[in-house]
Amino acid sequence: MAAEVRASLSQRPLPSLPCKYFYDERGSALFDEITRLPEYYQTRTEETILEKIAGEVIDAVRPRELCELGSGTGRKIRLFLDAMASRGLLSRCVLLDISEEVLASSAERLAADYPGLSVRAVAGDFLEDLPALGPGGSRLALFLAGTVGNIHPDEVPAFLGSVARQLEPGDGFLVGLDLVKDPARLHAAYNDAAGVTAEFNRNVLRVVNDRLGADFDPEAFEHVAFYDAEAAWIEMRLRALRPLRVKVPAAGLDLAFRAGDEIRTEISCKYTRASFEALCAGTGLVLEGWYTDPDSLFASALLRRRTGGAEGPGRP
Numbered sequence: 001m002a003a004e005v006r007a008s009l010s011q012r013p014l015p016s017l018p019c020k021y022f023y024d025e026r027g028s029a030l031f032d033e034i035t036r037l038p039e040y041y042q043t044r045t046e047e048t049i050l051e052k053i054a055g056e057v058i059d060a061v062r063p064r065e066l067c068e069l070g071s072g073t074g075r076k077i078r079l080f081l082d083a084m085a086s087r088g089l090l091s092r093c094v095l096l097d098i099s100e101e102v103l104a105s106s107a108e109r110l111a112a113d114y115p116g117l118s119v120r121a122v123a124g125d126f127l128e129d130l131p132a133l134g135p136g137g138s139r140l141a142l143f144l145a146g147t148v149g150n151i152h153p154d155e156v157p158a159f160l161g162s163v164a165r166q167l168e169p170g171d172g173f174l175v176g177l178d179l180v181k182d183p184a185r186l187h188a189a190y191n192d193a194a195g196v197t198a199e200f201n202r203n204v205l206r207v208v209n210d211r212l213g214a215d216f217d218p219e220a221f222e223h224v225a226f227y228d229a230e231a232a233w234i235e236m237r238l239r240a241l242r243p244l245r246v247k248v249p250a251a252g253l254d255l256a257f258r259a260g261d262e263i264r265t266e267i268s269c270k271y272t273r274a275s276f277e278a279l280c281a282g283t284g285l286v287l288e289g290w291y292t293d294p295d296s297l298f299a300s301a302l303l304r305r306r307t308g309g310a311e312g313p314g315r316p
């Protein structure tokens, strides 16, 4: 973490922080609060789609193992576990998340609520640690909530290639995608009236303080979120409200911020069917199903590992 934070905060002209560091226990609780906000249509919409398609997806893939990348509280996975149980397929489930606290509690709850289900929790980074999932075969992997949007589009093909290598031909990968839409709707979703997203955004500074001994004053930064139509992504930043000096001892940094200086904390890419399908080309995964809501706010894309090998580009 120290090396990553050192590299990202040293970027010029725009320093950044990796968005995976939002999610300590407090950050995960704040994200959960975001999912219940009136402006945040994503979770409600995806859940409506998943309720409709879970049975169909299970019938298509016939998995014995369900796996969720960035599983968080593990609420949505239950729709798929229920569909597997009603078909006599319930067997194994693997949760992978960077946030160890949330991972442990959601794995415990799933094991308690689904007797006979073997639950494995893997603490790790979905960009680096997918080999920890072990060999695939009869596997359905889920990547929900539009989290794929936090990966820079240039890096998505390599990510999809690394997922394909953990799957066998016929295995499935269901990806949740937030769709391109009216920028005003997007703006509202990331600038909620209650200020929960702002608190979530500032939480990354608290995590850097806790883990690397930094002395960021989170209240000295304001939340900024805007839609970049050319890139088709929402960008979240933290803007210094006054001149500040910040030390990050474990990363060997002594930083000077002027009022107005910004740190990029997240991108959240918005997709169309065509823009996402283009990123799948050559990764070993093929788009087989595209499910959306009546207002085309959100989509669930069912990818299948094609026969003949995952030939996607590897991560450097």
Ligand SMILES: C[S@@+](CC[C@H](N)C(=O)[O-])C[C@H]1O[C@@H](n2cnc3c(N)ncnc32)[C@H](O)[C@@H]1O
Binding pocket: 019, 020, 023, 028, 031, 069, 070, 071, 072, 073, 074, 076, 096, 097, 098, 099, 102, 124, 125, 126, 127, 144, 145, 147
């Ligand atoms: C937007 S939340 C989605 C949670 C849940 N899947 C849902 O649909 O509500 C993203 C989740 O991914 C995890 N996460 C973020 N970056 C990660 C990374 N690089 N590797 C593993 N997990 C990550 C976070 O801890 C969080 O639980």
